[in-house]
Amino acid sequence: MRSRGHLGALAGRFRGGEEDDDRPPAALVLLAGAIAAAVLSPIAPLVLRVAGVETSYALSLLTGSATTSVLANSLALVGAVTAASIAIGVPLAVLTARTDLPFRRFFTVAVALPLVVPSYIGAFAFVSAFGPRGVLADLLAPIGIDSIPTIYGFGGTVLVLTLFTYPYVYLTTRASLLAADASLPEAARTLGESTTGAFRRVTLPQIAPGIAAGALLVALYTLSDFGTPAIMQFDTFTRIIFVEYNAFGRDFAALLSLQLLAVTGVILALESRLGADRSGAYASRGARSGGETALGVWKGPALAFCLAVLVLCLLVPVGILAMWLFRNGGPGYAGGGFAFEWAVAWNSVGVSTAAALLAAAAAIPIAYLAARYRSVLSTVFDRATYLGYAMPGIVLGLSLIYFGTTYASALYQTLPLLIFAYVVRFLPQAIGTTRSSVLQVDSALAGAARTLGEGSTGAFRRVTLPLIAPGVLAGAALVFLTTMKELPATLLLHPTGFDTLVTYIWLVQDAGYYGAAAVPALVLIVVSGLSMFVILSQENTDS
Amino acid sequence: MTRADASERSDRPRRRTRRAVLAAGTAGLVGLAGCSALSGGGGGNGTTTGAGTTAGTETGTATETGTATGTDTAGNATDETTQGENAAAGEALPIEEYRGSGPLVQQRPSLSGTSIQDLPPLSGELTIYLGGGEGGLYTNLISLLERTYPDFEPKTRLAPTSQLASTIIQETSAGSSPADVFWSVDAGSLGVVAERNATVGLPQRVVESVPQQLHPREDWVGVAGRARSVPYNTDQLDRSQIPQDVLEFTNASVLQGNMGWAPSYGAFQAFVTAMRLLTSRGRTKRWLNGMQEQGVQTFPDEFLVSNAVADGEIAAGFANHYYALRVQAARPNAPIDLAFTQGGPGALINVSGAEIIKGTQRQQLATNFIYHLLTVEAQEFFATRAFGYPMIPGVPPVGGLPTIDELQPPQLDLAQLSNLQPTLRLMREVGVL
Numbered sequence: 012m013r014s015r016g017h018l019g020a021l022a023g024r025f026r027g028g029e030e031d032d033d034r035p036p037a038a039l040v041l042l043a044g045a046i047a048a049a050v051l052s053p054i055a056p057l058v059l060r061v062a063g064v065e066t067s068y069a070l071s072l073l074t075g076s077a078t079t080s081v082l083a084n085s086l087a088l089v090g091a092v093t094a095a096s097i098a099i100g101v102p103l104a105v106l107t108a109r110t111d112l113p114f115r116r117f118f119t120v121a122v123a124l125p126l127v128v129p130s131y132i133g134a135f136a137f138v139s140a141f142g143p144r145g146v147l148a149d150l151l152a153p154i155g156i157d158s159i160p161t162i163y164g165f166g167g168t169v170l171v172l173t174l175f176t177y178p179y180v181y182l183t184t185r186a187s188l189l190a191a192d193a194s195l196p197e198a199a200r201t202l203g204e205s206t207t208g209a210f211r212r213v214t215l216p217q218i219a220p221g222i223a224a225g226a227l228l229v230a231l232y233t234l235s236d237f238g239t240p241a242i243m244q245f246d247t248f249t250r251i252i253f254v255e256y257n258a259f260g261r262d263f264a265a266l267l268s269l270q271l272l273a274v275t276g277v278i279l280a281l282e283s284r285l286g287a288d289r290s291g292a293y294a295s296r297g298a299r300s301g302g303e304t305a306l307g308v309w310k311g312p313a314l315a316f317c318l319a320v321l322v323l324c325l326l327v328p329v330g331i332l333a334m335w336l337f338r339n340g341g342p343g344y345a346g347g348g349f350a351f352e353w354a355v356a357w358n359s360v361g362v363s364t365a366a367a368l369l370a371a372a373a374a375i376p377i378a379y380l381a382a383r384y385r386s387v388l389s390t391v392f393d394r395a396t397y398l399g400y401a402m403p404g405i406v407l408g409l410s411l412i413y414f415g416t417t418y419a420s421a422l423y424q425t426l427p428l429l430i431f432a433y434v435v436r437f438l439p440q441a442i443g444t445t446r447s448s449v450l451q452v453d454s455a456l457a458g459a460a461r462t463l464g465e466g467s468t469g470a471f472r473r474v475t476l477p478l479i480a481p482g483v484l485a486g487a488a489l490v491f492l493t494t495m496k497e498l499p500a501t502l503l504l505h506p507t508g509f510d511t512l513v514t515y516i517w518l519v520q521d522a523g524y525y526g527a528a529a530v531p532a533l534v535l536i537v538v539s540g541l542s543m544f545v546i547l548s549q550e551n552t553d554s
Numbered sequence: 555m556t557r558a559d560a561s562e563r564s565d566r567p568r569r570r571t572r573r574a575v576l577a578a579g580t581a582g583l584v585g586l587a588g589c590s591a592l593s594g595g596g597g598g599n600g601t602t603t604g605a606g607t608t609a610g611t612e613t614g615t616a617t618e619t620g621t622a623t624g625t626d627t628a629g630n631a632t633d634e635t636t637q638g639e640n641a642a643a644g645e646a647l648p649i650e651e652y653r654g655s656g657p658l659v660q661q662r663p664s665l666s667g668t669s670i671q672d673l674p675p676l677s678g679e680l681t682i683y684l685g686g687g688e689g690g691l692y693t694n695l696i697s698l699l700e701r702t703y704p705d706f707e708p709k710t711r712l713a714p715t716s717q718l719a720s721t722i723i724q725e726t727s728a729g730s731s732p733a734d735v736f737w738s739v740d741a742g743s744l745g746v747v748a749e750r751n752a753t754v755g756l757p758q759r760v761v762e763s764v765p766q767q768l769h770p771r772e773d774w775v776g777v778a779g780r781a782r783s784v785p786y787n788t789d790q791l792d793r794s795q796i797p798q799d800v801l802e803f804t805n806a807s808v809l810q811g812n813m814g815w816a817p818s819y820g821a822f823q824a825f826v827t828a829m830r831l832l833t834s835r836g837r838t839k840r841w842l843n844g845m846q847e848q849g850v851q852t853f854p855d856e857f858l859v860s861n862a863v864a865d866g867e868i869a870a871g872f873a874n875h876y877y878a879l880r881v882q883a884a885r886p887n888a889p890i891d892l893a894f895t896q897g898g899p900g901a902l903i904n905v906s907g908a909e910i911i912k913g914t915q916r917q918q919l920a921t922n923f924i925y926h927l928l929t930v931e932a933q934e935f936f937a938t939r940a941f942g943y944p945m946i947p948g949v950p951p952v953g954g955l956p957t958i959d960e961l962q963p964p965q966l967d968l969a970q971l972s973n974l975q976p977t978l979r980l981m982r983e984v985g986v987l
Contacts, residue, residue, distance in 0.1 A: 138854075163852075241818070242854055246987075254818060254987065257716040258974035259746055405717070412721055416728035423725075424711075424732060503721065507681055507711040507732065518690055518712055527690075 035384040036467060043376040047392040050373075050399050050435050053410040054272065060265040072263055073270065081267075085247045085274065088168060088240070089233045095173040096229045099320060100180030101222060105210075106313055108188040111303045113310065118317050119185075120547055125324035126178035127539035129496035129513070131238030132532050133175045135525070136328035137162060138242060139335075146331070168243040174324045175239075176232050180225035182546070183443075187221025188214075190451065206304060224443055227282045231275060231401040231439075237499060248274075249403045256405055268406040275401035279394050329536070336529035351515065351530050359495055359511040360538060362426060366433035367491035370441040371483050373434060378445035379471075383454065396442055399435040404499030407432055411504055429504045433494045440493065441486030448482025449475070488546045492539040646671055647702055652695075652931045654938035656883045658953040662938070666948030667763065667930040670702065673922060677705040680919050681732050683722065685715025686739030686906070691940050698935070699926060708923075716820070719743035722911060726752040730913040734920045737908040737927075741776065742824060744907050745969025748773035754910040754917060760925045764945045765958065768905050770967045776905030777927040778936035779943030781894065781961055782825050785863045785878035786870040788889040796870065796893045800900025801833070804844025811849035814859045814871035817986045821856060821874050821904065827977040829899035832964050835980060842984045852986075857881075864888035874904075876941035879953055883941075892955075896962055903943065903963040904971065906936075 061069070072078060106112045107119045125133075140146045141162045161167070195217070199209040237249040248271045255264035306313050381393040399407070411432055415423035422428045452475055460470035498513045505514060512535045519527040653659065676699060684692055696708050711718070715738040723746070725731035731752070738744050747753060748771070755772040768776035784796055795808045803809060816822050830838045853859045856873035857880070863871050864881045866889070878892050895901055908927060910920045926932060933949040936942040943951050943958060951957070981987040 244818075244852055244854065250818075254978065256720065257714065257820065258823070258978050259716060259720065259972060260975050260978065261720065409717075409720065409724075412724050413728075416725050420729060502713045503717060505711075508709045510712070514712060521686070521714070524690075 035380055035386075035389070039376055039380055040388065043380045043389070043392045046373050046377055047395045049431075050396050050438055053402070053407050053414065053432075053435060054398065056410040056413040057265050057268055057272075057406065060262065061269055064262045064266060069266055072266055078267070078270075081246050081248055081251050082270070082274070084165075084245065085234060085271075087165070088172070088245070088247055089230050089278070091165075091169045092172045092176065092233045093226050093230045095169060096177040096180045097222060097226055099173065100177040100225060101184050101218075103177075103181050103317065103320065104184035104188055104218075105214075106306075106317065108185050109193065109214075109304055110306050110313070111310075112306065112313055112317070118321075120544065121321055121325070122317060123178045123182060123543055123547060124540055125175050126182075127492050127496070127536055127543055128175055128324070128328050129238070129498070129516075129532075129535065130172065130175045130236055131242065131498065132332070132516070132528075132536075133324075133328050134171045134239045134242035135520070136331035137167065137171050139331045140327050141167075146334070163244045165245055168240055168245040168247075171239050171243060172233055172236065174320075176229045179228040179232070180222060183221040183225035183228075184218055185221075186447065187218040190447075223282060227278070227397070228400075228440070228443075230278055230282075231397060234271065234275060234278070235401050235403045237403055237405065252403055253405055256409065261409070264406070268403065271406075272398055272402065275398055278401075279397055283390075283394070329533070332529045332532050335526045336533075351527070355510050355515050355531065356512055356534050356538065358509055359513070359535070362430060362433070362511065363491045363494040365426070366430045366437070366494045367441075367487040369430060370434045370438050370490040371445070371487035373438060374441035374445045374486055375476075375479075375483065378442045379449050379475075381442075382446045382449035393442065393446070396438045400437065400439045402436070404432075404436065404497060404501075405503065407435060408500040408503030411500075415504075424504070424506050426506060426509070429501070429506070432500045432504050433490070433497060436497065436500065437490045437493050440489040441483070444482045444486035444489065445479060448479035451482075452478045485546045488542040492542045495535060495539045495542075647698060647931075649931055649934060651698060652935040652938075654935075657886050658879060658883055658941070659938045662934075662952075663950060665930050665934060667933065667946045668925075668928065670926060670929045670931050673925055673929065675705070676703045676919065676922055676926065678916065678919055679707040679709065680734050680916055680923055682708055682710045682735045682737055682923075683718045683733040683911075684710045684712050684737050685718040685743055688739065688906075688940050691935075692737065694939070695927075695932060695935050699923075715740045715743040716746075719746045722747050722752055723750050726750070726912055731911050733911045734914040734916050735908055735923060736911055737777075737906070739906040740820060740824065740971070741774075741905050741907055741968035742820075742827075742971035742974065744774040744909050745967075746972040747911075748909060748969060749972070752912050754912050754914065756910065756924065757921060760921060760928065763928060763947070767963070767965070768903075768945055768968070769907070770969055773969075774907045774909035775924065775928070776907040776945050776968075777924075777932070778906045778940060779903045779945060779958065780821070780905070781875045781943060781955075781958075781963075782821075782900055782902045782904075783873060783875040783878065784870055784893040784895065784900075785860045785873050785881075785890055786893055787863050787866050787868070788891050789866060790869040790889075793891070793893055796895075798896050800829075800895040800898060801837070801841060804841060804848060806848075809848055809870060812869040813845070813848055813850045814853050814862055814868040815845070815850050816853045816856045816859050816873070817981060819855050822872060823974060823977055823981070824904055824971045825872070825899055825902055826981060827971050827974055828902045828964065828966055830977055830980065831966060831970055831973070832899050835976070839980060839984060842981065842986055846984065846986065860890065864890040875955065879941040882953075894956060894961055898964055901961045901963050902966070903958060903961065904968060905945070906942065 103118075103122050107115055107122070112118060142148075162170075196209040196213045199213045200206065204212065234247075235249060237253050240247040240250045241253065248267055252264045252267050252271070255261070255267065377392050377396065380389045411428060412423075415428055419428070456478070457467075457470045457474050460474045461467060465473060496513060498517055501511060501513055502517060505511065512531045515531050516528045516535070519525075649665075653662065682696070686692075693710060693712075696710060700706055700708060711733070713721070718736065718738065722731050722733055722736055725733070727750070736744065736747060736753075753773045756769075756775055758772070761769045761772060761775045764775055768779065782800075786793070786796060790812070791808065795806070797803055797806050803813070817826075826838060826842070829841065851862075851868060853862060853871075856871075857877045859868075859871035859873045860877035860881050862868050863878070864885060870893075875892055875894075878890055881888055881890055908924045910917060910924070914920055928946060930946070930949060933944040933946050937944045937949055937952055941952055943955070978987060
């Protein structure tokens, strides 16, 4: 028995409720622990480096006005982007999952697609479209409007980050909606609740864990993203860390990175408490698809909302890329004759696939332990993996250079180390989907298999694994598409001579040849978009 | 190749040099006369040295064919001896393969210096860490060399220059670096690596053609230069309104609310570092504050500064010189021109350069490769495709740019540009970063 929405369902994580019929097998704990330790290992070089910094100097750096202001900036940004992502992602999820929105299937896929647009490309597109002398300004100039609000700064950064990360909230919320029993709100309405009242008092508690899981991914992504704040000219941890690394200020950068990780820890703890409070919100898993709520007069505004999101998130970046491609002049200068080769795209697909498979495999023990045997230890393993996700790619990359050159020169600048870096960065995405799949499988099934003579490993392999496979696959697809667009760690760790789509885009864009960046960027978006279909198609694999 | 052939070859450069010194001299004068770099200069060069491009045919001697100058027309004129030699060393490519195209490159004077044909062939595997790389242009040059030498197997690793410098330092301190050569678009990064004793010195014969200032020690050598400049919008400003001294920009009322800069951009930070080292921290702070009071606008990089100037969004900006040239190459009618300040930090010339990484097993090949970057062909490539400043006297810059001497760059060891920390602290303190 399996419900829908194995999907991006980082959702079900706090649903809990599985009876811990026995203690976890020691081998499983050891395996999960080893994976968590491996994922955390890149932090060690940071600690070592910071330990070498004089304490008083370190303190003066950390308490300097510049540092405290980037701390305030980063926190404000995380708060605003998370809130805005919820404000966009949750309504979209409800509209596509529970209402009679026109063209529902189209919108279901389309509003998830912005996730495949790398935020540095999104930000560049927004600056080109809405910046001073951008497309919008050019359009408005003839009708006498010669000043538009600036796209730079806090507002623009929030806007761009929200538009390209809200799909995390959308996907997880949608998954919880599909997994939750849709007949409950109907029951509430028969008991006299209004539609909104039923949503607030019944549906919302059901999907809160899903929202929280998506919001966590948004918050941590915001904290670790470098490209957007850099382009939108807003000072955050990552921008300063990047500038410092480029200025050979590795001590200060390491110090800031640890501070960033501390902030991550606080966010994780906060989210845990939030999750714990909601753990009573148990979603029954015999999900029946309830009737759709008729939108009535709200059909028009709902449609307009979905279209507006799509225009901003997909049409603007793709349109600007197309403009760079075809327009001679403006910022779309053609490159220095550096021909784009398809081999570059194949390289990207190859490493991303490898990272996705490895992450999916590594996610299973941790997710299974966290879902089946709730304990402090299983929670710690689970949470520890999120630290890697919040670590800026450049910090991770330099840590692994230290690790590779010092302890593993045979692995240095090889694909295995690069793929390991990807797994460290994106493992939580695979763990989330896998964990919720495990939660949705009735543990009595595995128990039944064991009474029929299977060992615990055999029961897992023959019963549980096939049942959670769609969730694992969805997690792998999510890792695939984020790996496709990962830039900083790729630049530092790729094998010499092994170029990918993002390193190519970086190369031409760094020199201002935006036109030459258009083709690889479009290829990147299309290929990643295909993996989004894998994620969403899992919804239809109901038994 | 016989001994006689070798001496024949070694004779050629000398002959060429003599003639080209004259040509370069005239070009220099023209450059001086037309200080406004972009508009008049290019034409000026063309008329003065109009015969330059066809120098090979004019002299018409067999010895000229196959050399850098001669190859202009060598496609059909190459004599058989040369062809035979080329087959042994790989097919030598005519200089047009290295030369760019477009309005800024239409008229090139005759060139002189060591030709690729004067050097032993490149052969074997070579790992090159390429910091920056100007949008793939450097990779293009490397593949031209690959085409010339079938046995040459370069492996390039591309990343931001400072990240590669950090990587090399980490690698050499942990044991050895996979890199044989570090080729970086920023002298500061070269300097940082050299300071950590992670390099092997270059032989005198390789670096001697490059001005001392552009290879302060024998650790590294500049291969192409870029000058700090002030791109300005010719519809909004007259050249005479732009101060001659960069420190005076804070007082120019015509620039109030009308300037742009890119403080997070490496080249700008190098310029502020130079100001700090050449004047003082306090003076630099006053300058930064003064520019803020001028209402200077911030851009993500200097290409976008130059683009904004061409668009009229700002009247002038601070940027490396080649960005304005690239804007002009793509939009010949854009109202943008370049002004250069005289002396001091505003006249800083930073270089793209190369060095050999300590522990390499291929020192000879690495040296020969760097020597190749200083040949007439490679220098013409940097001049006409990347719009950079050539490092050897026999190849002039494009578009009537003033020569390096005319710019009066400040006396500053470029390796010191890696001293970025105090600069960043200062910039953060005044709130421009």
